[in-house]
Amino acid sequence: MCGIVGLFLKDPSLEPKLGAMLADMLVTMTDRGPDSAGIAIYSGARDGIGKITVQSAQPEADFRNLDEDLKNAIGTPVLLLIKSTHAVLEVPLDQLEAARTALAHLRPAVKIMSVGDSIEIFKEVGLPKDVAARFDIARMKGTHGIGHTRMATESAVTTMGAHPFSTGSDQCLVHNGSLSNHNSVRRTLKKAGMTFETENDTEVAAAFLSHKMEDGAGLGQAMEATLTDLDGFFTFVVGTKNGFGVVRDPIACKPAVMAETDQYVAFGSEYRALVDLPGIEDARVWEPEPATVYFWER
Amino acid sequence: MPSFDLGAHGLRALNSNLHALKGQTNETQWDIVNPRGSHAIAVGVDAPVDITVHGSTGYYCAGMNKQATVRVKGSAGPGVAENMMSGTVIVDGDASQYAGATGRGGLLVIKGNASSRCGISMKGIDIVVHGSIGHMSAFMAQSGNLVVLGDAGDALGDSLYEARLFVRGNVKSLGADCIEKEMRAEHLEILENLLRRGEADAKARPEEFRRYGSARKLYNFNIDNASAY
Numbered sequence: 062m063c064g065i066v067g068l069f070l071k072d073p074s075l076e077p078k079l080g081a082m083l084a085d086m087l088v089t090m091t092d093r094g095p096d097s098a099g100i101a102i103y104s105g106a107r108d109g110i111g112k113i114t115v116q117s118a119q120p121e122a123d124f125r126n127l128d129e130d131l132k133n134a135i136g137t138p139v140l141l142l143i144k145s146t147h148a149v150l151e152v153p154l155d156q157l158e159a160a161r162t163a164l165a166h167l168r169p170a171v172k173i174m175s176v177g178d179s180i181e182i183f184k185e186v187g188l189p190k191d192v193a194a195r196f197d198i199a200r201m202k203g204t205h206g207i208g209h210t211r212m213a214t215e216s217a218v219t220t221m222g223a224h225p226f227s228t229g230s231d232q233c234l235v236h237n238g239s240l241s242n243h244n245s246v247r248r249t250l251k252k253a254g255m256t257f258e259t260e261n262d263t264e265v266a267a268a269f270l271s272h273k274m275e276d277g278a279g280l281g282q283a284m285e286a287t288l289t290d291l292d293g294f295f296t297f298v299v300g301t302k303n304g305f306g307v308v309r310d311p312i313a314c315k316p317a318v319m320a321e322t323d324q325y326v327a328f329g330s331e332y333r334a335l336v337d338l339p340g341i342e343d344a345r346v347w348e349p350e351p352a353t354v355y356f357w358e359r
Numbered sequence: 360m361p362s363f364d365l366g367a368h369g370l371r372a373l374n375s376n377l378h379a380l381k382g383q384t385n386e387t388q389w390d391i392v393n394p395r396g397s398h399a400i401a402v403g404v405d406a407p408v409d410i411t412v413h414g415s416t417g418y419y420c421a422g423m424n425k426q427a428t429v430r431v432k433g434s435a436g437p438g439v440a441e442n443m444m445s446g447t448v449i450v451d452g453d454a455s456q457y458a459g460a461t462g463r464g465g466l467l468v469i470k471g472n473a474s475s476r477c478g479i480s481m482k483g484i485d486i487v488v489h490g491s492i493g494h495m496s497a498f499m500a501q502s503g504n505l506v507v508l509g510d511a512g513d514a515l516g517d518s519l520y521e522a523r524l525f526v527r528g529n530v531k532s533l534g535a536d537c538i539e540k541e542m543r544a545e546h547l548e549i550l551e552n553l554l555r556r557g558e559a560d561a562k563a564r565p566e567e568f569r570r571y572g573s574a575r576k577l578y579n580f581n582i583d584n585a586s587a588y
Contacts, residue, residue: 311494312475313456313474313475313493313494314456314475316436316437316455316456318455331396331417331418331436332396332415332417332434332436333395333396333397333417335396336395336396346415346434347453348453348455348474350493351475351493351494
């Protein structure tokens with residue numbers, strides 16, 4: 062199974078509530094997958110600031126003095142915000158790559174969850190309510206976000222195997238389903254220079270989209286390409302810095318419901334996830350068609 | 360007229376109350392409020408009662424229904440009226456995938472659209488869809504009637520047995536062994552009856568439909584097809 066929720070806000074007055082709305086939606090999907098949960102929040106870009114979200118199995122040791130160590134390595138101030146096993150590092154945007162390289166030397170055991178100027182990803186093994194509480198998701202604000210609760214089929218139940226997967230700047234993808242040709246697609250992408258953290262099929266889908274967009278494709282074009290190049294079952298929900306997309310495979314047995322009002326576009330694996338959204342009674346509610354790309358950009 | 364707040368009392372209490380109704384009962388009208396997309400609402404009812412669900416439902420609403428009339432004042436999730444035996448299920452909105460799957464009897468009416476696999480493996484149920492249906496509908500359908508006022512998606516009636524399919528709009532493609540067939544007087548009579556019972560007689564006339572059925576070429580093993588297996 063697996064449960065997916067997503068929210069793309071059109072009305073800025075809802076932005077302070079994004080984390081709370083998304084966390085509530087994700088908790089309703091708990092019985093679709095109790096193994097691990099994760100949320101990507103696009104908290105909005107600030108001029109010249111870049112963000113790296115990192116995760117560690119030994120956060121106390123790894124995050125101690127990380128801001129000072131990183132500052133000394135790249136020569137600019139670094140802001141460190143620790144949230145349980147994750148931490149968000151804020152650095153000048155033009156120092157993002159330098160900071161990333163320095164991190165690999167300073168803290169080799171630390172895993173990078175996301176890099177960009179808006180995205181933050183928090184994911185761990187455990188139930189959605191516990192994961193949301195651990196990272197205080199309910200207090201996060203933002204413009205759009207995606208959540209996932211996992212019932213593992215293709216690879217191990219680990220933090221790195223949890224969704225969302227991020228394989229490009231400000232990009233993320235979550236998946237309900239399983240891909241059958243992920244090994245061959247991974248080999249092709251590796252040859253093209255993409256790197257992988259896991260053996261997970263979903264990471265391949267994320268990297269496939271990142272690679273297409275690196276080559277100049279728009280979000281919609283990259284998503285269209287999944288329909289020809291990826292084999293298997295999938296409902297994907299994708300986030301970019303300014304965009305939010307949904308696509309289902311042609312068989313479309315992995316469930317999906319969408320709702321749109323003047324205030325938001327929302328996605329849920331089931332209608333249950335949407336029932337508490339404001340104005341849902343009068344929203345346009347529909348099931349996305351098979352093999353059809355839907356996306357919104359601001 | 361019992362009114363049941365599903366949000367307050369929960370699914371198990373609802374369904375055990377409904378299952379306790381046997382034969383003749385004075386509690387013939389049930390109103391279920393706060394369904395909030397819950398699964399398995401009014402599954403396995405076996406009594407001649409009227410149940411109205413005020414809102415949208417999740418998976419398997421009214422599954423295995425016998426005798427009861429269940430009306431959903433909203434949309435229904437996957438597998439509505441799955442394996443229905445008798446009675447009537449009416450969905451005012453849309454239905455998700457495999458509506459009426461494996462149904463053996465009774466009438467399922469969907470006022471909106473139904474998505475993929477509507478009536479898959481149906482075995483005697485009648486289904487009337489006021490809107491359109493998705494791909495792979497009536498796959499391996501064995502008996503009963505599927506009436507669609509709108510369009511049908513890809514691979515309609517693939518590997519069909521003896522179910523009758525009536526579609527008023529376009530059929531995107533027919534599945535293996537499904538062909539268009541002649542509409543005879545007896546079929547117009549079936550349609551007239553189903554459109555009336557399906558609350559669709561004001562929207563469509565029997566003459567506007569085309570009939571599809573099995574070419575009966577897949578019934579027996581054919582050695583010439585061996586290479587295809």
